[in-house]
Amino acid sequence: MDTALLLKLAVALAPVILLLVVFERLDVFRLVSPGSVLAYAAAGAALAALSYAVNGHVMDGLPIGFTDYSRYVAPVIEEVLKGLIIVGLFALDRVGFKLDAAIAGFAVGAGFSVFENGYYLWLFREANLGVWIVRGFGTAVMHGGATALFAVITHEFSEHQAHHQGRHSRLYPWVFLPGLMVAIAIHSAFNHLPGDPLLAMLAAMVVIPITLLAVFSRGGATAHEWLEHDHEGHARMLADIRAGRFADTEDGRAITATAQRFPPRIRADVGAWIELQLMLVLRAEEIILAFERGERPEVGEAEHAEFQRLHQLGRTIGHAARHAIQPHLRFSRSDLYEMHMLRHRVGAGTNHKA
Known part of the structure; x- marks a missing residue:
């Protein structure tokens, strides 16, 4: 040439x-x-x-x-x-x-x-x-x-x-x-x-x-404000769930009413499924904010195990139950995107280790 x-x-x-x-x-x-x-x-x-x-x-x-x-x-x-x-x-x-x-x-x-x-x-x-x-x-x-x-x-x-x-x-x-x-x-x-x-x-x-x-x-600037605000809100919601306060909120009552229609074995897994989703969204937001500060947080086996557990709980609950409950969690597109990015980083990290 x-x-x-x-x-x-x-x-x-x-x-x-x-x-x-x-x-x-x-x-x-x-x-x-x-x-x-x-x-x-x-x-x-x-x-x-x-x-x-x-x-x-x-x-x-x-x-x-x-x-x-x-x-x-x-x-x-x-x-x-x-x-x-x-x-x-x-x-x-x-x-x-x-x-x-x-x-x-x-x-x-x-x-x-x-x-x-x-x-x-x-x-x-x-x-x-x-x-x-x-x-x-x-x-x-x-x-x-x-x-x-x-x-x-x-x-x-x-x-x-x-x-x-x-x-x-x-x-x-x-x-x-x-x-x-x-x-x-x-x-x-x-x-x-x-x-x-x-x-x-x-x-x-x-x-x-x-x-x-x-x-x-x-x-x-907008992304930082959104992440900080959402992180605080998700942390508060997780604390309310663990303290039993979430059941007294409008969304908590709606989820409880919806879960009552499920068999007992599924009702027991609904709470764990909700809590695990919140934990993963919080972890994703923490990692994104850490990248903004110039840090390089480690992701790997712990998050991989949590995603596997979330998948297992989702299969146990079933699509219809997940579809009925998900709107009451009020996850935004950004929240779902953050979970996708965390899943991608976990996959890349575990594949690299393998």
């Missing part, structure tokens, strides 16, 4: 990769593991390959030129495809805070742009260096930023919905629409400047990083 092609490859791929590394490093809570970042980027790359085929098929069937297609149709197709990963992460409670929403979104967009720029470089390797500078510092950053903002805005609307309808309310499709519209608008606006590529590149390189840095600054 000649020097000129290597230089083109570097400017086409390096900027968005470096920004992704910077954003991942800014996550002092260590909410998103490097493995997850790579997985999101790989998913984005796969979607770029899919979008190439979809765009080709759709463009052949529409009576419009390439310019109008790139401005009004391609942004919709590509942002919807990238957004599918984010929708899936929210649906599976794999997004807890704006920080990890932004990182996940940017990783998906970065993977998308790396595949797209790499593929175009393979097709048009004779294009001059300026083309790849614009694509690397402009188009690639736009792809990452648009998907990151989609994830951040979706997180904001999902939190607003949860505040009004309950801590773990159902996700309705409208929650995703504002962020998707913003992502499409950014993409379309960028594609409206083919005759002024330097302006498009500068806008992407200035506006998107500054916006995301503001999200990280504000998101970090």
Whole structure:
């Protein structure tokens, strides 16, 4: 590979990769593991390959030129495809805070742009260096930023919905629409400047990083406040359960009434199942706060045994009983996300030891 092609490859791929590394490093809570970042980027790359085929098929069937297609149709197709990963992460409670929403979104967009720029470089390797500078510092950053903002805005609307309808309310499709519209608008606006590529590149390189840095600054403070508040609330709830005070609360009475419908052997396990969930959520919050302080807490066999015990109790209680009781525990999406992250860290720790 000649020097000129290597230089083109570097400017086409390096900027968005470096920004992704910077954003991942800014996550002092260590909410998103490097493995997850790579997985999101790989998913984005796969979607770029899919979008190439979809765009080709759709463009052949529409009576419009390439310019109008790139401005009004391609942004919709590509942002919807990238957004599918984010929708899936929210649906599976794999997004807890704006920080990890932004990182996940940017990783998906970065993977998308790396595949797209790499593929175009393979097709048009004779294009001059300026083309790849614009694509690397402009188009690639736009792809990452648009998907990151989609994830951040979706997180904001999902939190607003949860505040009004309950801590773990159902996700309705409208929650995703504002962020998707913003992502499409950014993409379309960028594609409206083919005759002024330097302006498009500068806008992407200035506006998107500054916006995301503001999200990280504000998101970090919000995440800390949320974690501290939730940790206190969960610790108080656990203390109330152990002291017998929780049974006198509205949720405690509802759980007791629900549990009375179960066989005695199941009723005995309900309390242990609830207490163990609270213990694991508290442990997850303690670990995340420790990472913020620069500490590296150990997780391993003890937490692994607790998750196994939780799984066994859940099977004993059954899906119907868990489904009836879970709303009264008032766990938020962030709480469930924290438990998922703890489970992931435990799995990684025990696998490493093995």
